[in-house]
Amino acid sequence: MRSLPYPVLLGLIFLHLQILSGLADASDTKNEDKNVSHKSSPGIKIIIVCLTVAGLVALSVFLVKLWQKKRREAQHARLLKLFEDDDELEVELGMRD
Numbered sequence: 001m002r003s004l005p006y007p008v009l010l011g012l013i014f015l016h017l018q019i020l021s022g023l024a025d026a027s028d029t030k031n032e033d034k035n036v037s038h039k040s041s042p043g044i045k046i047i048i049v050c051l052t053v054a055g056l057v058a059l060s061v062f063l064v065k066l067w068q069k070k071r072r073e074a075q076h077a078r079l080l081k082l083f084e085d086d087d088e089l090e091v092e093l094g095m096r097d
Helices: 008-030 042-092
Strands: none
Touching: 008 042
16 A cells, blocks of 8 residues: 655645634634633644644654664674574584684
């Protein structure tokens, strides 16, 4: 399965947030008399959500890079061990001194 490019994915997220903020504003105007508390700007909510999404993406990229590094180190260690075992085998068979 092929994933969407980042600009398309971000565009869909922003569109979704705009729709949600529009629905929230519509419900707020209907219940204006019932809610006495102050309202926060939808722009602030969008910025907070975007920063959260960006933070999660950055964290996931960091974790994947860390996992790849550890996997590479483990493969390198196995490769070194494989060649060490071959040297011992050659000494045991009398091929090397």
